[in-house]
Amino acid sequence: MSTLATPAPDTTAxxxxxxxHTVAPPVVLAPMAxxxxxxxxxLCREFSGGKGLFVSEMITTRALVERNEKTMQLIHxxxxxxxxxxxxxxxxxxxxxxxxRMIAEEDLADHIDLNFGCPVPKVxxxxxxxxxxxxxxxxxxxxxxxxxxxxxxPVTMKMRKGLDDDHLTYLDAGRIAVEEGVTxxxxxxxTTAQHYGGTADWDAIARLKEHVPEIPVLGNxxxxxxxxxxxxxxETGCDGVVVGRGxxxxxxxxxxxxxxxxxxxxxxxxxxxxxxxxxxxxxxxLLGEWIGDEARGVIDFRxxxxxxxxxxxxxxxxxxxxxxxxxxxxxxxxxxxxxxDQPWPTGADGPRGRTSGNNRVVLPDGWLKxxxxxxGVGEDAELDTSGG
Numbered sequence: 001m002s003t004l005a006t007p008a009p010d011t012t013a014x015x016x017x018x019x020x021h022t023v024a025p026p027v028v029l030a031p032m033a034x035x036x037x038x039x040x041x042x043l044c045r046e047f048s049g050g051k052g053l054f055v056s057e058m059i060t061t062r063a064l065v066e067r068n069e070k071t072m073q074l075i076h077x078x079x080x081x082x083x084x085x086x087x088x089x090x091x092x093x094x095x096x097x098x099x100x101r102m103i104a105e106e107d108l109a110d111h112i113d114l115n116f117g118c119p120v121p122k123v124x125x126x127x128x129x130x131x132x133x134x135x136x137x138x139x140x141x142x143x144x145x146x147x148x149x150x151x152x153x154p155v156t157m158k159m160r161k162g163l164d165d166d167h168l169t170y171l172d173a174g175r176i177a178v179e180e181g182v183t184x185x186x187x188x189x190x191t192t193a194q195h196y197g198g199t200a201d202w203d204a205i206a207r208l209k210e211h212v213p214e215i216p217v218l219g220n221x222x223x224x225x226x227x228x229x230x231x232x233x234x235e236t237g238c239d240g241v242v243v244g245r246g247x248x249x250x251x252x253x254x255x256x257x258x259x260x261x262x263x264x265x266x267x268x269x270x271x272x273x274x275x276x277x278x279x280x281x282x283x284x285x286l287l288g289e290w291i292g293d294e295a296r297g298v299i300d301f302r303x304x305x306x307x308x309x310x311x312x313x314x315x316x317x318x319x320x321x322x323x324x325x326x327x328x329x330x331x332x333x334x335x336x337x338x339x340x341d342q343p344w345p346t347g348a349d350g351p352r353g354r355t356s357g358n359n360r361v362v363l364p365d366g367w368l369k370x371x372x373x374x375x376g377v378g379e380d381a382e383l384d385t386s387g388g
Contacts (some may be wrong), residue, residue, distance in 0.1 A: 004029035016240040019154025025261030026240025027052040031087040041287035049102035059097035061090035062382035083110035091128045097145035116159040119192040130160040132191040138374035147181040148307040154183040164193040174212040186218040186242045196354040206236040226260035245353030251305025274340035311345030
């Protein structure tokens, strides 16, 4: 891949400690449903040179305990993945505890991250994801069960600012996390109502860092480039960054992040369309191998096509054609018809992925009546499928 020389950046973040694991540079791949499966983690890890932390997509505790077939595939890690990081979603402390003990006892992972950040209605209407921290006692019970059940495995958590600007929870949640033994916290600087719209509030990340100096705080939201990551650390004092939508169709962003944090000037990756096409075919190939079926792998890859081709001169008909391919041969043939010598497009490093905002927050009935009472939330509120 071609590179673009850049001035030596101002790096201020020390290596990140997650229990016994050192993450250097302090860069984490955000769990994303349907995206951060083993093939995509492999691509990102290859570009990073094995540096950073790469977390699985969301695993539902109920489905894990029941050994759901899809879930057991989602927790498969490549032999080269270390540490192995699983993100868990749950709303029932007992079920979460069972899942965490299963992971620890069966050596299924080296690190557990708790999901308190997902804003999608099918999760929040059950009281899960970013809705859950509003119930302080329930949050404490879940975190306590997770940390106790994990034994020597480090437990981290990812959360949002709160439900909306009138129901902020992140400072209380941060204090609960510290008191219950969480190793690190990641904060997405948006509320549930914002989903992925508007601008991430980096000031909230700085406030959380000041509020819980005892443990590392990672910042998440609006990191579209390596320069953004360095700026977030510089402006907020956070201990590391969590990158999600910025790497969609751009797994080489992790090469940029490593180079930036290491202060190297030899490097930001600016691939030609030919190089992007090669990564696309490799991504689709890895998916087919992981699923065990080439056609299903290519079909699963379709969602990535627009992200990879963002900014390149590719006609609408060809984009549609590439987005409905079902074989590696057809994918490669379509890509070969493009002007593959196109350089990396100006502006392609900007926002990508979902941007919707100002959504109505869907919650269980009576959820806002008491921020401490968690009556009515139990095992029946658990989702039975993983991956979001």
